[in-house]
Structures are given as structure tokens and as C-alpha cells.
Amino acid sequence: MPTTHDGAEPTTPAERFGAVVHAAAQRAGYNLRTGSGGRAALAKDTGMSASAVGRMLRGETLPRPSQFERIARAVHLDLHDLLVRGGVISPDSANDLSERVRSLPITPEEAADAWGISNPMIRKILLANIRQAIGMQRDSERDQEQAGGNTAQR
Known part of the structure; x- marks a missing residue:
């Protein structure tokens, strides 16, 4: 089970998602300590504002759905894995997600x-x-x- 940035167990979906992204971002090489520049780099790499990244990492808010893919890419997680581990979707729904989400237009x-x-x-x-x-x-x-x-x- 992920923990929040302060070591507590997440109690809300936003806290769980933030904890997953926080841990993955650190593994991906982002230094998330205050003043280190890692949060600004993560913001740049995800296309989010620095304040939105901070709120997400602290578990205060969930990002917009349109931002999930860029977050997953930045922290080197598979999108499905990020969404399941972050508590956004259930493991069962993730099994069918790749069949429903398309990157190309349909005929x-x-x-x-x-x-x-x-x-x-x-x-x-x-x-x-x-x-x-x-x-x-x-x-x-x-x-x-x-x-x-x-x-x-x-």
C-alpha cells in the first residue's frame, strides 16, 4: 500500500493517487524536496502548473483526466498501472481499458x-x-x- 509524502496511509482517492505518483516520480529521478527543482521539472514534463503538481503530490486534488497519460509517461509508469495503483480505476476495469481506448480514428x-x-x-x-x-x-x-x-x- 502506498503512503503519503508524510508517511501516512492514504485515506482519500487524491491521497492515494498522489502517493503513487510521488513514489514513482522519485524512482524516475525527480528530487521532490522543497527547493530542489524536481517539482518544477515534473510540472514541465507533465504540462501541469507547479502548483497543480504540488497539490497532486500532497494528495489534495486529482489531476484532470487529460493529464493522466503525460503523468504516467513522466514517472515511467504504464498508464493502466498508474490508474489502477492510483485508485482511479479498478483492476477489473483496467483489463478491458485497452480495448476501449483507441489512439487512431475508427473506420x-x-x-x-x-x-x-x-x-x-x-x-x-x-x-x-x-x-x-x-x-x-x-x-x-x-x-x-x-x-x-x-x-x-x-
């Missing part, structure tokens, strides 16, 4: 599958509409780029 066919659209006619209509929307988006972006380019030449 229209994958979207139809994920939504359970199996009726051939409905699926055909859905896929055609998605492809049309993608094409319209690309046309719009191209028009905006061309308009921006024309403005820059004036």
Missing part, C-alpha cells in the same frame, strides 16, 4: 459494428452518410485553407 465500418448496426439496408445508409459527411468536412477544410491563402496574398 465507418467499425463505428457501425460498435453501434450494433447489422441490418444491411440501415448499415448501407449509415455508411453512405458517414462517408458523405467526411467528404463534406474535407471540402470545407480545403475551402478554408484556400480562403486563408488568398487573404495572405493580398
Whole structure:
């Protein structure tokens, strides 16, 4: 069980998460003693403010979900491991997390599958509409780029 920065057992989710990050940050080479610069370096490496890092390490607050990945990377922990050990998600939910979290966009066919659209006619209509929307988006972006380019030449 992790301990807080002052050696006590964590009693809140924020304290548990802070204790896990504190220990991992020290193992990763961050000197977290006051005035050492380690907290500022951790803040820079995670994209968080120094005050937010301090509150997190003291177990006062949990970081925003959008910051978890950068924290894990900075302290050399696997994201799933950080979230489980930090008490953000249960060990059971972490087993399924990699199947639900994607770094690449899904195809229209994958979207139809994920939504359970199996009726051939409905699926055909859905896929055609998605492809049309993608094409319209690309046309719009191209028009905006061309308009921006024309403005820059004036």
C-alpha cells in the first residue's frame, strides 16, 4: 500500500493517487524536496502548473483526466498501472481499458459494428452518410485553407 509524502496511509482517492505518483516520480529521478527543482521539472514534463503538481503530490486534488497519460509517461509508469495503483480505476476495469481506448480514428465500418448496426439496408445508409459527411468536412477544410491563402496574398 502506498503512503503519503508524510508517511501516512492514504485515506482519500487524491491521497492515494498522489502517493503513487510521488513514489514513482522519485524512482524516475525527480528530487521532490522543497527547493530542489524536481517539482518544477515534473510540472514541465507533465504540462501541469507547479502548483497543480504540488497539490497532486500532497494528495489534495486529482489531476484532470487529460493529464493522466503525460503523468504516467513522466514517472515511467504504464498508464493502466498508474490508474489502477492510483485508485482511479479498478483492476477489473483496467483489463478491458485497452480495448476501449483507441489512439487512431475508427473506420465507418467499425463505428457501425460498435453501434450494433447489422441490418444491411440501415448499415448501407449509415455508411453512405458517414462517408458523405467526411467528404463534406474535407471540402470545407480545403475551402478554408484556400480562403486563408488568398487573404495572405493580398
